[in-house]
Amino acid sequence: xxxxxxxxxxxxxxxxxxxxxxxxxxxxxxxxxxxxxxxxxxxxxxxxxxxxxxxxxxxxxxxxxxxxxxxxxxxxxxxxxxxxxxxxxxxxxxxxxxxxxxxxxxxxxxxxxxxxxxxxxxxxxxxxxxxxxxxxxxxxxxxxxxxxxxxxxxxxxxxxxxxxxxxxxxxxxxxxxxxxxxxxxxx
Numbered sequence: 001x002x003x004x005x006x007x008x009x010x011x012x013x014x015x016x017x018x019x020x021x022x023x024x025x026x027x028x029x030x031x032x033x034x035x036x037x038x039x040x041x042x043x044x045x046x047x048x049x050x051x052x053x054x055x056x057x058x059x060x061x062x063x064x065x066x067x068x069x070x071x072x073x074x075x076x077x078x079x080x081x082x083x084x085x086x087x088x089x090x091x092x093x094x095x096x097x098x099x100x101x102x103x104x105x106x107x108x109x110x111x112x113x114x115x116x117x118x119x120x121x122x123x124x125x126x127x128x129x130x131x132x133x134x135x136x137x138x139x140x141x142x143x144x145x146x147x148x149x150x151x152x153x154x155x156x157x158x159x160x161x162x163x164x165x166x167x168x169x170x171x172x173x174x175x176x177x178x179x180x181x182x183x184x185x186x187x
Contacts, residue, residue, distance in 0.1 A: 003030040006073070006097040008107035009041035011128050017171040018064075019153075021106070021128065023146040025068055029139050033100045035073045037092050039064075073100045087112050097123050106131045108172060132176040144183045151187055161187040 012018045012034065025032035039061050047054035065071055076092070076099035083091040090112045097105050098121055105113055105125045113125035126134075136143045151164040159167065161184045169177035180187060 002028075003104075004033060004100055004102040005030050005104045005106050005131070006033045006093060006100060006102045007038070008093055008105060008109065009038050009045070010108045011106050012038065012064075013042040013046055014171055016167050017128065017173070020147070020150050020168065020171075020173075021132075022064065022067060023150045024132070024135060024143065027139070027142045027146050029135055029142055031070070032068050033071055033073050033096065033102060035076065035092065035096045038096070075099060085112060085117060086114065094118070094121070094123070097121070104131070127172070129173045129175050132173055133179065136176065136179055144180070144186050147180055147183075148187045161185075 007021065011021060022032065024030070043057045043061060047057060073096040076095040079095040079098055080091045083094050085091050085094060090109070093105060093107070094113070096102075102123060105118070105123060106128055107113060107125055108127060110125055110127060115125070118125055132143065147164070147168075151159055151161060154164070164187060165177040165180055165184070168180070
């Protein structure tokens with residue numbers, strides 16, 4: 001059975017982080033999942049902040065759903081009412097994790113997903129940096145190759161390996177970027 005993770009809206013919000021995490025998912029290391037509601041959440045927030053790119057976001061959604069087979073979690077809505085997270089607006093993320101049999105929720109908002117509440121369901125919430133670190137520990141070569149492919153795909157503007165790692169660090173992947181320094185000549 002594949003390791004399944006639900007990506008919270010905050011992880012999908014920023015293009016550099018979203019693209020890197022999805023590149024990792026394309027390696028087959030894990031199955032990335034989300035819902036239309038999660039998509040609507042990050043797209044809505046980004047559209048408000050960046051109305052200049054709002055018209056491009058439906059295409060981004062489409063490309064994400066095409067790139068990651070079986071990414072959309074459905075039929076989770078009936079579970080939401082029985083959940084008890086500190087912010088009820090996050091119950092849909094936990095419901096998606098339960099419906100998809102995910103082992104993990106990747107999020108920056110760890111306080112919104114208390115360990116003691118998630119343990120009831122055998123689910124863990126982790127920061128994206130910790131998640132990628134774990135992937136590095138388990139599958140170093142695949143992560144380095146994914147970083148290389150991601151960096152090489154950037155052309156507006158292109159980035160040197162150093163600039164690329166600076167971008168990852170700025171996205172909250174500080175430890176990951178530091179660890180990838182050892183592979184700078186491969187990225």
